[in-house]
Amino acid sequence: MPELPEVETMRRGIASCAGTTIRTIDRPRCRLKPIQIRPLIATLRKRLYGAQIQSIERRGKRVVLCTDRDTFLVFEPRMTGLLLLSDPPDNEHLRLRIGLTRTRQRRSTDLLFWDRRGLGTVQLLSSTEYESLCHGGKLGPDALQMTPSLFGKQLGKSRQAVKVALLDQKRIAGIGNLYAAEILLLAGIHPERRCVDLTDRDWHNVSRATRQVLLKAIRYEGSTLGDGTYRNALNKKGRYQNHHRVYGREGETCRRCRVAQVLRIVQSQRATFYCPHCQEA
Numbered sequence: 001m002p003e004l005p006e007v008e009t010m011r012r013g014i015a016s017c018a019g020t021t022i023r024t025i026d027r028p029r030c031r032l033k034p035i036q037i038r039p040l041i042a043t044l045r046k047r048l049y050g051a052q053i054q055s056i057e058r059r060g061k062r063v064v065l066c067t068d069r070d071t072f073l074v075f076e077p078r079m080t081g082l083l084l085l086s087d088p089p090d091n092e093h094l095r096l097r098i099g100l101t102r103t104r105q106r107r108s109t110d111l112l113f114w115d116r117r118g119l120g121t122v123q124l125l126s127s128t129e130y131e132s133l134c135h136g137g138k139l140g141p142d143a144l145q146m147t148p149s150l151f152g153k154q155l156g157k158s159r160q161a162v163k164v165a166l167l168d169q170k171r172i173a174g175i176g177n178l179y180a181a182e183i184l185l186l187a188g189i190h191p192e193r194r195c196v197d198l199t200d201r202d203w204h205n206v207s208r209a210t211r212q213v214l215l216k217a218i219r220y221e222g223s224t225l226g227d228g229t230y231r232n233a234l235n236k237k238g239r240y241q242n243h244h245r246v247y248g249r250e251g252e253t254c255r256r257c258r259v260a261q262v263l264r265i266v267q268s269q270r271a272t273f274y275c276p277h278c279q280e281a
Contacts (some may be wrong), residue, residue, distance in 0.1 A: 003178060004216055010055055028094045044211050062074050072127070075120070089231065093115055095115075143174035160195055162192075184279060191279070249262045
């Protein structure tokens with residue numbers, strides 16, 4: 001967490017920042033573990049002061065501010081990072097504040113990066129570095145762009161369990177532990193099946209389920225889990241957690257078949273939830 005739906009919700013939530021000019025960059029005092037910000041904050045100020053944000057993009061689980069200086073400020077929330085326009089959950093975990101102005105309207109606003117666990121990162125990349133991130137093998141195709149044939153190309157020869165392979169950001173960008181479980185349930189595929197054993201029909205089902213799950217999760221602005229950490233840009237909870245069919249529901253009745261109880265296993269040190277009726281081995 002956050003995964004593609006939560007990060008896309010963040011991107012949409014701060015979309016109004018496009019067209020604004022960066023006036024201040026402040027790293028609030030924080031007695032906790034500092035997040036990784038590159039380059040150093042003083043250099044960041046020099047390179048971005050007066051820059052205009054031309055657009056705001058998403059690359060997998062990252063939000064990107066694209067500036068008129070051919071530079072790209074990349075936020076990776078990782079476990080608990082949030083991009084907000086107001087009302088952070090608290091000030092103790094506020095990691096970065098960017099002051100923005102819209103010249104013609106003489107209005108100002110703050111873009112805030114808040115991170116409770118301090119695992120998130122902020123990096124300023126050149127166009128060459130950004131191109132390397134997007135197309136240099138560090139990130140696979142975006143999960144919402146995947147087709148059945150592309151799933152087969154990216155994963156079809158792997159001998160890994162399909163659930164584990166779906167989490168590999170170099171193969172597919174954006175899917176994490178939560179949505180992988182929901183996707184495989186809807187596709188009717190057991191999480192321990194090896195990718196190499198899946199048929200063309202299976203990849204068709206995975207592709208269809210991926211779009212269905214992720215788009216619905218975006219519509220509900222992502223999932224806020226039990227710890228309550230994830231919020232949208234206005235510090236409001238997501239609502240897709242109310243539609244989870246298996247994730248986090250061990251011992252409860254599967255919401256797809258209404259017959260079997262959800263089981264939990266561990267794969268690559270991550271919890272996997274599945275339905276033995278809908279997803280036969």
